[in-house]
Amino acid sequence: MPELPDVEGFRQILLTCGRHRSVTGIDVRDDGVLRGVTEKRLRRELEGRRFGKAWRHGKWLFAPTGGGPTLVFHFGMTGHSGAVTRRNRSKCMTASC
Numbered sequence: 001m002p003e004l005p006d007v008e009g010f011r012q013i014l015l016t017c018g019r020h021r022s023v024t025g026i027d028v029r030d031d032g033v034l035r036g037v038t039e040k041r042l043r044r045e046l047e048g049r050r051f052g053k054a055w056r057h058g059k060w061l062f063a064p065t066g067g068g069p070t071l072v073f074h075f076g077m078t079g080h081s082g083a084v085t086r087r088n089r090s091k092c093m094t095a096s097c
Contacts, residue, residue, distance in 0.1 A: 049065035
């Protein structure tokens with residue numbers, strides 16, 4: 001189970017690698033983690049949006065997008081958060097919990 005320092009680490013990674021970058025694709029591997037949104041709608045609402053400054057409250061991580069929705073993550077017992085850069089396809093943001 002992730003602790004608060006782990007979630008803060010995810011926030012720092014998002015600030016470093018994600019802030020002001022555009023969402024170019026969405027890959028939902030388990031739609032059971034989505035709440036109140038379908039994968040299709042998530043893709044429609046997020047692709048092309050840029051991430052703003054992320055913040056957290058406890059184990060909740062908030063990632064606003066310019067002019068769009070704010071993504072809300074809750075790190076429970078297991079999970080993986082990741083992003084791939086377009087230029088070299090290497091992992092920019094990766095964290096396991």
